Amino acid sequence: MNVNTEHDFLHTSLTRLLGCRYPIISAGMGGPARSELAAAVCAAGGFGLLGMVRESPELIEREIAAVRAATARPFGVNLIPSSTEPALFAAELGVCLAARVPALCFFWDVVPEAVKRAKDAGAIVLYQVGSLQDALSAEQAGADAVIVQGIEAGGHVRGRSGILTLLPEVAQRLRVPVVASGGIATGGGLVAALALGAAGVHCGTAFLATHESFAHDYHKQRICEARAGETVYTDLFAINWPPNSPVRVLANSVTDEAHGQLFGYHPDKLPREVIGHDDGRPLYLFSTDSPLRSTTGDLERMALFAGESSALVNARTSAAEVIERMVAEALEARSRICACRVDDSSGASDNTDT
Structure with missing residues (x-):
């Protein structure tokens, strides 16, 4: 099997939408997710988000410029419309749109006006939610993809259900790509998410401990x-x-x-x-x-x-190593599944012959 064929199952509607190689998004964690991390994730084939929640427009402008100085790959900026003072949010969003960032990711309550403003400016819009109702609202507001957050997630948690039940519930109802978030830090988790209807995964904790993270x-x-x-x-x-x-x-x-x-x-x-x-x-x-x-x-x-x-993050590595490991583990998990199917088929044939 050639390399391109092996990786085909990782080419999804999300990678096509975002222009990245792998369906792995690094969460826009307020504080830790600055330009060094976002750029490293993008350069390694994932999609990096800047975590610019309630940051000054001046800092956001500098961080956007720093990502672009480090990589030519597309990236996004994470903002929270509903829990940011309105004037500050307007200024934050204004800086992002003036800089023509490829994507905006919003979180918490769905604010249709924020989606419309970003879409009107030509940005891709991702919306992170924690329920089927909010997922439907985000899609109706015009979001290009919806990130579904389970209760397993770190940081601020919008989800109240486990990702294994919330993800398929949402994926069955939405037409736009759905991204799984919460408790995912391995390639096996990525494969499980794809099997449950996701077009990719959104990881925070896995990247928080990397060298490029701005966390202490x-x-x-x-x-x-x-x-x-x-x-x-x-x-x-x-x-x-x-x-x-x-x-x-x-x-x-x-x-x-x-x-x-x-x-x-x-x-x-x-x-x-x-x-x-x-x-x-x-x-x-x-x-x-x-x-x-x-x-x-x-x-x-x-x-x-x-x-x-x-519990699955045991060492400080680079962001590129996280992505490389997850992709390798995903390929290995897929091979195990295929091998099990072959074994089951052989067993059934043997039983029939007997």
Whole structure:
């Protein structure tokens, strides 16, 4: 079997839409997903997203330019319309459209006006959602692809169902490509997602621990050390976001001290205790700020975002190595499935002859 044929099953409606070689999107994680990571993913054949949530227009402009200086491959920018102050969001989107970024990825509540503005400017629109209803709303608003997030995902979690049930439910109803997100960090997970109707996968935790990620080394090391069952689903880390916005993080002293009371925290009612700084800005206990390369302070008590797939991330590697590994594992998984089918067919024939 030649190489092109082996890779054919990884050429999907998503790769055709985005112009990438592999159906693997690196999540636009606010903070860690800056130009170094996005460019590395794109250069390796995936599709990189800049995580520019509530960043200044000036920083967004610089990061877009940095990606373009590093690679000629298409990329996207992740923004969150519904949880960003309207004037700031308008400025953020304006910078992206003026720079003619190939794609915009939006998250949380579906905001049709944001989709329309991006589409009118010629951008591809991806929308990350957590339910069938929001998926249908995103498609109706004009999204070119819908990212379906399961409850296994790290960071802010819109999904309330497991990806194995939510994904096929959505894929059966939508006409646009559907992308699976949550708990996926291996090629086997990629093959499973494709089998359930996805056109690709959207991975955060797998790329957060890479060399190119802007996350702090402490955060990366905690992910590599994590084992199954060591993430916590909670709304304890609430400052900076609207109420009732759960996250998934690695367990730490803050979650331990909650003594099982993991929900019911309102951002306006939490104390403002400064536990660190980033670029001169104070970081509060219970905030949604995760530690970055530029962060100082009590890192252990910060929001260490991680999905359940952190149990599958055991070493710090390059983004290219993550993609190469996932593709190799996907090919291996596909070969195992084909071999099982051949074995079953041979067995059935033998039984018939007997």
